[in-house]
Amino acid sequence: MNKLARYRRVISITAILLILVTLSNHSYAETEEPFKLEAKSAILLDAITGEILFEKNIHEKLPPASITKIMVLLIAMEDLDSGKIKLDDKVQVSSNAERMGGSQVYLEAGETQILDDLLKAVCLRSANDAAVALAEHISGSIDVFVQRMNDRAKELGMTNTHFKNATGLPDPEHLTTAYDISLMSRELLKHPKIHDWLTIYMTDIKVGKNKDVTQTLVNTNKLIRDYQGANGLKTGLTNDAGHCLAASAKRGNLSLISVVLGGPTSNSRFSESKKLLDFGFANYESLPICRKDEVVKKIKVSKGKGNIVNIVAESDYSLLIRKGDSREIEKEIILPEKINAPYEKGQKFGEIVLKNNGKEVGRVNLVTEEGMNKASIIDMFKKVTTMFLGNSK
Template sequence: MNKIRKYKKITSISILILLVFVLSSVSFSEELFKLEAKSAILIDASTGEILYEKNIHDKLPPASITKIMVLLIGMEDLSSGKIKLDDKVQVSANSARMGGSQVYLEEGEIQVVDDLFKAICLRSANDAAVALAEHISGSIDVFVQRMNEKAKQLGMLNTNFKNATGLPDEEHFTTAYDVSLMSKELMRYPKIQEWLTIYMTDIKVGKNKDVTQTLVNTNKLIRQYQGANGIKTGLTNEAGHCLAASAKRGNLSLISVVLGGPTSNSRFQESKQLLDFGFANYDSVPICKKNELIKTIKVSKGKEDQVNVVAGEDYSLLIKKGTSKEIEKEIIMPEVLKAPCEKGQKVGEIILKNNGTEVGRVNLIIEDTINKASIIDMFKKITTLFLGDNN
């Protein structure tokens, strides 16, 4: 009986020690930095892996961080061809009377989409954001609905947009985690990085284009931090000082978000602190590029006899510095495919291992559609096979 009690006592002590270790580990993670911001996150921009977090699911007002979603929808439509950079946009009374940060657009003046993007990226102009939103969707209400639909699509479960500017509204909120999701998606577009890294430029405004607005980037990190390439500042009395920042060094791209900072300087310093931590402790190993040829395989009963299999996405592997970079790649796919085959159809995977442990997977897809061969196609193939090609 005494032995059983002794065993129970030892077990209890062991469990207690384990709990203390786990709790101290969590505490260390949370106290890794002494940040003044209410909420903060650091992620790998390629994988989305979280490297640091503080209150990342707390719902907070985002101020002009909101415009990241405006830019994202704008880039989607620009890439699809729905809008063009030289599109002429007539400024409405609604957009012209926006308060806060603005470039003082006049009702009835004509602006081009390119300058509206610049005004949003550099000055965080509310009037330009609304003008672009109205150009894309026809009305601000329809555009805001699309913003919320896109948020759900990205998995931004604790976000609700009520406007395209970030001006205060009790029902307008997001989280640091959700901001990181839309930031990661936005930074996939090379063109947006061109605008976000401009320090200073001019645009002409007014019906007669007789007023020059000099735009200076509100994101000081663009000039102050090595590799900085975005993204967006935000400030209202309700939201405090906010910043979604991004930077790239070598193969590693990072995104940090701080919400509810007490001062303008604190948001920049704390963003630097987060990014410095990431670059000091992590590396990114590139595995493949989207549409990179992996293998050409045979097709049975198809109009063509073979098809290219390509990587379905850009993929890099995040590793801690000092650990092995020897990544094993195991390609799993069939030797032969049976027609018909659809473009983009998944046909296999690359399984990635580090020291024998699986660390990631990449989907392999078909590059082109291969239709099933008709009787005539089959006859031509047989004829060619037996008679040879006379050419």
């Protein structure tokens, strides 16, 4: 090999090494954590879009302690919305609920509690006896309710979750992940009514068969009192689980959810949740695009009892953007000029396509505000008659 060839080879190898070092450094900078957490597992995400902003071991299966009760509350809220249960329901407390132990409000077997107060006891004190009384009222037995918890978890895509009880009390098979907790937390926050309980800092309820004992409930989630915009969610603590917290907060249009599992101390779960939320609020903003049921356009209907239908947004939709990024979002509405009856309420007929600098960044389904039946012969006759009379004036 002559000197020129050897020189070229050295230059080539050096260039390759420089490129590899540059790529290695770039990769580290992109993945480097903005801060360190002591918690075993943690996640931060946008509550509206579900976009993950920070993660640490988010799919590691861990005991969740009383964060379990987020699923209890979700099922309760869904049943309240459907009318299956009501806030003034009188709930008979069983001996099974009475002997739950752990965090409790000391319900007595045979006493009657209104459902509203049970929700307060679950949200503020994380009361195991109240959670079991609530579960038994909803499903008739704790076993049936826990099965419903697991079924709902599957529906939400919580693939690494298995519930064995409604309390979070220790069981080696009772496991979930920070990511799965974020999924059920997002779903719970779709029910605005839940904040009526989650944001209470202190209140009283009466317990006992004679309602002669006052239990003062203080919210175990300290962020409700000392973090701007905090509006939930749930603490958890057992020896196996460590100190846990699923937290939520809203400032302006931005709603965030953080989850920390396996913290070493109570203070750490709150301080690390604040770190996560602070990071989100400092670096991101939410750009509202449309509201659920907002009328986007009116389009013609062919062969229907009516002539026009309102097309509405299927859901609230916002775009998560980094502060300082371009806010110039293009909206392309894709809809037919007319649709044929019959169709159902909420039937999809189009989309809003969102683009930023020519790149697609999101889609929103467009659906019918109301359903419409196909016009009968009599309906068609009335339409023609009305049209004729209108034109003849």
